[in-house]
Amino acid sequence: MEAIAGVRITPLTQIRDELGAVFHMLRADSPLFIEFGEIYFSLINPGATKAWRRHRVMTLNLAVPVGSIRAVLFDNRPDSPTRGAVQFIDTGEDSYSLLQIPPRIWYGFRGVGKAPSLIANCSTHPHDSAEIDRLPVDDPGMPSVW
Helix, strand or coil: CCCCCCCEEEECCEEEECCEEEECCCCCCCCCCCCCCEEEEEEECECCEEEEEEECCCCEEEEEEECEEEEEEECCCCCCCCCCCEEEEEEECCECEEEEECCCCEEEEEEECCCCEEEEEEECCCCCHHHEEECCCCCCCCCCCC
């Protein structure tokens, strides 16, 4: 696995007690905070794969407070020092972290474990389907990783 330029993985805090848990994600005073666009949640079932997506403008800030996923990132940016790199990131409640994916990186997720996983995204821009590129999971131009 090669780290992709601009991708950041930052461990996050969980505060657990007998009543439940608090899962921190992103604060306005964090060096990782860029700007606020919207927060949304995505549910992925065990064994399901959601791929491939690429945002032209939006930076994703993802955390998985419930369940576990494998994220796969592919860098085909012509100007990138890591062009051609594929990065695998396993994250979820047991390895809770913030995954920051900059624009123009292809990504996908697979739900792992026995229950659905909840992905939270605090993106830098509101959702706009016109700035998203999509390819099927088995597109021949993409890495065969699923």
